[in-house]
Amino acid sequence: MTIREALREAVERYHTIEQVTLRALLRHVTGWDHAAQAAHPDDYRLDQAQVEGFLALAQRASQGEPLPYLTGQQEFFGLAFEVSPDVLIPRPETELLVEMALQFCREHPERRRIVDVGTGSGIIALTLAHYLPDYTISATDLSAAALAVAQRNAERLHLSERLRFVETDLLAALPGPFDLIAANLPYVDQDELITLPIQHWEPHIALSGGKDGVELIARLLDQAQVRMAAGGLILLEVGYDHGPQVLRLGAAAFPGAEVRLFQDLARVDRVVRIKLPESFSRS
Structure with a gap:
């Protein structure tokens, strides 16, 4: 034929x-x-x-069924990643968060304690490791199946030696301190999720952010209070309508920090940036 x-x-x-x-x-x-x-x-x-x-x-x-699950791969930030129904399909919108993380690391080369929380297929941690060739990066996920995909991606990109994968709830197993926390956590409202076609294909654990869509983000900020280094940075991808709420959560968790909301190329609220002051002291 x-x-x-x-x-x-x-x-x-x-x-x-x-x-x-x-x-x-x-x-x-x-x-x-x-x-x-x-x-x-x-x-x-x-x-x-x-x-x-x-x-x-x-x-x-x-x-x-989404094309990346059919082919088993998806491109992100110029790199090809393996994906499976065990992980969220990488979206180009997340590239904004990665760009901001790379900028911070290049402006502050002495700050090397980096963790990607809720790594999924590993796109954030592995992209950072690829473009920051002398950095070692930690990446956490609650899903052992997702971490297996991330580890395979590390192997195919020849980055295994510079990645530390940890199966844990957010930051629970890591004491810190961290200079940079990057996280694209599940942020779809629980009630909204059941109306979306993606619920039939992508893992709910990678989509559902609880009742209001920010439960995991709130928990991460709570854990980060005792794990962040002075002058450090937290980058959070957020849902299109969660920006103001996450701004309030960030300001409450880190008084005195510079907390800002950034939009993606489509002018949709996408990343909350929390820059801690040099005077910050872990509680």
Whole structure:
């Protein structure tokens, strides 16, 4: 079966799937990129196993399963990460938090005690380690399955020696002090979650932020009070409507800190930045 025939067959069977998704699945199965597919639609032929694999993935896509789970990977900040239904699919919006973390580390090279809380597939910790080649970074998660994915990502990116993965509840097993805490914790309101299509595919433990969406963030700030170094930084990704609430939580947890809200490229509230004063003393 040629490329053209395979695509036509998939469209006839599963007409709701976008062409870009079908071509991504075809690339995953055959290794032929979009340029090759476009240039040789009648020359390149799929063998029977490839046809069956492609159509099976197309069927799953037609049922709403996200493309990264079908291909087993997702790009983030220029790096390719393994993903599975055990972890949240990386979103480009999280790149803002990573950019802010990198800026802090480059401006303060002496501050090297970094932890990524709720690491999931490891995208924050591993991206920081990749772009900060002489840093060692800690990463925590409550899910052993998620940490297994993160560890495999560390291996494929050749970063295992500079990552410390810890299975724990937020920061419970780590005494600190930390110069930088970065966290993209679950922040979907519990009631809102049941209305979203993603609830059928992505792990609830990686999505649900409790009744008001900020329960885990509030708990993290409570733990961080006795674990942050003076002059340190906390970066929190937040839900689109949680910014003001997290600003209040941050100001209450760290009186005297500079607490600010930043928007992403779509002008949606995305990251709360808590910069501690040099006079900060752990309680």
